[in-house]
Amino acid sequence: xxxxxxxxxxxxxxxxxxxxxxxxxxxxxxxxxxxxxxxxxxxxxxxxxxxxxxxxxxxxxxxxxxxxxxxxxxxxxxxxxxxxxxxxxxxxxxxxxxxxxxxxxxxxxxxxxxx
Amino acid sequence: xxxxxxxxxxxxxxxxxxxxxxxxxxxxxxxxxxxxxxxxxxxxxxxxxxxxxxxxxxxxxxxxxxxxxxxxxxxxxxxxxxxxxxxxxxxxxxxxxxxxxxxxxxxx
Numbered sequence: 001x002x003x004x005x006x007x008x009x010x011x012x013x014x015x016x017x018x019x020x021x022x023x024x025x026x027x028x029x030x031x032x033x034x035x036x037x038x039x040x041x042x043x044x045x046x047x048x049x050x051x052x053x054x055x056x057x058x059x060x061x062x063x064x065x066x067x068x069x070x071x072x073x074x075x076x077x078x079x080x081x082x083x084x085x086x087x088x089x090x091x092x093x094x095x096x097x098x099x100x101x102x103x104x105x106x107x108x109x110x111x112x113x114x115x
Numbered sequence: 116x117x118x119x120x121x122x123x124x125x126x127x128x129x130x131x132x133x134x135x136x137x138x139x140x141x142x143x144x145x146x147x148x149x150x151x152x153x154x155x156x157x158x159x160x161x162x163x164x165x166x167x168x169x170x171x172x173x174x175x176x177x178x179x180x181x182x183x184x185x186x187x188x189x190x191x192x193x194x195x196x197x198x199x200x201x202x203x204x205x206x207x208x209x210x211x212x213x214x215x216x217x218x219x220x221x222x223x
Contacts, residue, residue, distance in 0.1 A: 009155070034212075043119075043205055043214030044158075090157060101146050101165075101210050102173070105157040 002027045004091045006106035014114050019063075019078040021109050023091030026072065033074040034092040034103065035065055044090060050074060061085070086113045118142065121206050121215035128196045128222045136191040136218050138206030146209060147189040148173075149181060151202040152217075158205065164189055196222045 007022040025031055032051050036044040048059025055067040065076045074091060091106040119140045128134055138147065145166045150158040150173075160173030162181040170181045178200060180192045189208075193200060201222045206215040 036212075036214075041217075043216045044207075044212070045214070046211055049211065102148075102160060102163060103212060105150075105159075107155060107157040 002029075002031065002093045002095060002104050004033075004093050004104060004106040006089075006091050006109050008109055009107065010110050010112070012112040012114060013081045015083055016080050019076070019081045019085065019111065021076040021089050021091075021111065023065075023074045023076065023106060024072050025074060025091075025093045027093060027095070029095055032094045033065075033067060034094070035059065035063070035074075035076050036090045036092065036105075037061075038088045038090065038108075040087075047076070047089075081111075081113045083113050083115065086111055119206055119208055119213050119215040121204075121218050123218060124216070125219050126221070128193075128220065130196060130198060130222060132196050133192070133194050134196065134220075135193075136204055136206075136220075138189045138191070138208075138215060140187055140189075140206075140208040140213070142209060142213065143186070144208040144210075144213075145186070147183065148207045148212070149179075149189065149191045150205045150207065151175065151200075152205060153202050161191065161204075198222045 003026045005024045034049045035047040038044045048057045050067045058064045088110045092103040122137045148163040149161040159175045164183040167186040182190045204218045
């Protein structure tokens with residue numbers, strides 16, 4: 001079975017500071033990994049995805065994530081937080097090459113950015 | 116090009132009533148999914164479809180039914196609504212999951 005764990009349901013950073021959102025996965029097969037962002041009263045938007053190519057994945061809005069197999073992690077980072085980054089972030093995993101492409105989501109991390 | 120459209124956006128039901136949520140996509144995607152989002156629980160898969168005429172159960176299918184009669188539409192039905200089905204429902208389509216904007220359902 002596959003699962004993801006997001007450490008920290010709430011993270012607060014100052015504007016301009018480093019953003020680090022943690023995600024650890026569990027999978028018995030090679031995974032695909034995703035990060036999504038959700039702004040208030042909206043659907044989820046794909047930030048980036050890892051599909052077994054480069055381990056460092058760059059996404060939209062200056063975010064990136066690194067796949068570390070030895071640590072079973074896929075943490076999301078951004079060098080300098082902006083007020084507009086305040087949102088909820090979800091990590092998700094699916095089965096590499098799976099026929100159904102089902103995504104399993106973490107419980108989310110709410111990012112607050114302080115001025 | 117609208118992407119994924121969900122209707123309605125808001126609905127209040129009384130316990131025992133039925134309703135259908137509609138998801139429409141114009142991207143010719145084979146895969147479509149219905150999720151529910153509850154505070155502190157992330158998104159949980161209700162049902163999904165890998166193509167026209169096919170449906171399958173997800174993680175939390177009880178109390179819901181679905182149909183995929185046309186490739187572009189994926190319907191989620193509640194036959195007898197319960198307060199536990201109060202949630203925000205999201206539809207998604209495609210391999211990278213394009214999401215709709217959600218339906219906020221309250222069952223009283």
